[in-house]
Amino acid sequence: MRNPASASTSKTPCCTKVGLKRGPWTPEEDELLANYVKREGEGRWRTLPKRAGLLRCGKSCRLRWMNYLRPSVKRGQIAPDEEDLILRLHRLLGNRWSLIAGRIPGRTDNEIKNYWNTHLSKKLISQGIDPRTHKPLNPKPNPSPDVNAPVSKSIPNANPNPSSSRVGEIGSNHEVKEIESNENHKEPPNLDQYHSPLAADSNENWQSADGLVTGLQSTHGTSNDDEDDIGFCNDDTFSSFLNSLINEDVFGNHNHHHQQQQQQQLQQLQQPSNVIAPLPHPAISVQATFSSSPRTVWEPAALTSTSAPLVHDQKDSMSP
DNA sequence: AACGAACCCAACCGCAGCTCC
DNA sequence: GGGAGCTGCGGTTGGGTTCGT
Numbered sequence: 001m002r003n004p005a006s007a008s009t010s011k012t013p014c015c016t017k018v019g020l021k022r023g024p025w026t027p028e029e030d031e032l033l034a035n036y037v038k039r040e041g042e043g044r045w046r047t048l049p050k051r052a053g054l055l056r057c058g059k060s061c062r063l064r065w066m067n068y069l070r071p072s073v074k075r076g077q078i079a080p081d082e083e084d085l086i087l088r089l090h091r092l093l094g095n096r097w098s099l100i101a102g103r104i105p106g107r108t109d110n111e112i113k114n115y116w117n118t119h120l121s122k123k124l125i126s127q128g129i130d131p132r133t134h135k136p137l138n139p140k141p142n143p144s145p146d147v148n149a150p151v152s153k154s155i156p157n158a159n160p161n162p163s164s165s166r167v168g169e170i171g172s173n174h175e176v177k178e179i180e181s182n183e184n185h186k187e188p189p190n191l192d193q194y195h196s197p198l199a200a201d202s203n204e205n206w207q208s209a210d211g212l213v214t215g216l217q218s219t220h221g222t223s224n225d226d227e228d229d230i231g232f233c234n235d236d237t238f239s240s241f242l243n244s245l246i247n248e249d250v251f252g253n254h255n256h257h258h259q260q261q262q263q264q265q266l267q268q269l270q271q272p273s274n275v276i277a278p279l280p281h282p283a284i285s286v287q288a289t290f291s292s293s294p295r296t297v298w299e300p301a302a303l304t305s306t307s308a309p310l311v312h313d314q315k316d317s318m319s320p
Numbered sequence: 321a322a323c324g325a326a327c328c329c330a331a332c333c334g335c336a337g338c339t340c341c
Numbered sequence: 342g343g344g345a346g347c348t349g350c351g352g353t354t355g356g357g358t359t360c361g362t
Contacts, residue, residue, distance in 0.1 A: 024330070024356090046347060062348075063331065098350060109350075114329050 021055045025064055029054060033061055034069045067108045074106025078115050086112055087120060091134045 025033075036052035042065065044051075045058035054061060067073065078086070082104055089100040097109035097116075104112065121131035130137045 022332075044347085045349095057332095058347085059333090059349095060331075066349090067330075095351065110330075113351075118328055 020049070020057050020060075022060070025068075029056065030064070030069060033065060037065055037069070063110075067110045072106055073108060078107070078119075082107065083115075083120065086116065087124075090116065090120070094132075 021029075032052050032054055036048065036054075040048075040051070045062040048054075048058055048061050049056045052061070056064075085104060086100060089103055093099050095113075097113040101107050101109040101112050116131075124131040124134070125137065128137050129135070
């Protein structure tokens with residue numbers, strides 16, 4: 001990793017350091033950016049502002065495009081189906097917002113993160129469920145959770161163990177690395193050690209976490225020819241699992257590929273229309289974080305207006 | 321009506337991973 | 342192999358809006 005105090009910082013000066021504009025975007029800036037990206041395509045964000053005639057830093061441009069200007073970005077309220085999907089995916093993935101967003105067409109990671117922090121975490125808390133672990137807040141047969149406890153603004157970030165904000169959840173990079181590392185050893189890790197959202201819990205109407213784990217593991221135990229190549233949480237396996245999750249059919253619909261194939265697929269994914277592949281195996285769009293693959297991932301999820309949106313396909317009830 | 325508290329969400333920041341040279 | 346540069350992710354902030362008193 002680079003030392004932020006040295007090269008990196010000076011190489012990528014932030015807006016303030018070079019006197020670039022910050023804060024809310026004006027319609028004129030939006031238009032400049034949108035027109036430029038439509039004309040030239042995404043990428044090369046660092047130099048884009050200059051080329052597009054914007055007094056913004058590249059990061060800011062990218063964020064604005066990704067979260068707001070992209071034609072495929074869906075606006076409006078999160079539908080109940082989407083909410084349910086977010087809950088289930090979060091339970092599985094933790095705070096991997098981009099992965100979650102990659103499974104929900106038209107929604108951005110930022111939007112989902114915000115929605116989680118402002119709505120869902122509170123909702124879970126009010127149900128006595130720890131939004132981080134998806135376990136009961138008070139495991140002991142205690143007086144019911146304090147539903148009336150004030151849910152302060154800080155709740156989203158309220159972490160029983162603040163110093164571990166990036167360490168204490170399955171979604172953390174460290175843990176993903178561990179999983180990947182285990183993958184190399186071809187030994188299924190015990191997910192419980194990550195006190196993961198997969199851990200069993202109670203009063204939820206979505207699938208039992210034990211079932212999820214079992215399902216995931218059984219994916220390996222029972223599946224096909226490519227077995228040797230499959231680590232736990234192998235990209236495709238994981239992706240399959242996510243699809244199954246979405247389909248609410250954890251044990252069905254498995255299909256494994258070699259990682260090499262995945263790489264190829266990922267390259268193909270540079271074509272947006274491929275990103276969320278149509279069922280039966282939409283798989284691919286979740287790969288980035290769980291693999292060493294180049295990132296492509298989530299962008300396309302939003303570009304699926306022409307492909308079958310998973311939520312629609314599977315649940316057939318998400319209304320516009 | 322006025323004020324403060326709470327909420328919401330767009331945007332920013334720092335870090336980490338990847339690619340290229 | 343290692344450093345430089347770029348991109349993307351997740352956490353956090355802060356300003357505008359809504360709600361409650």
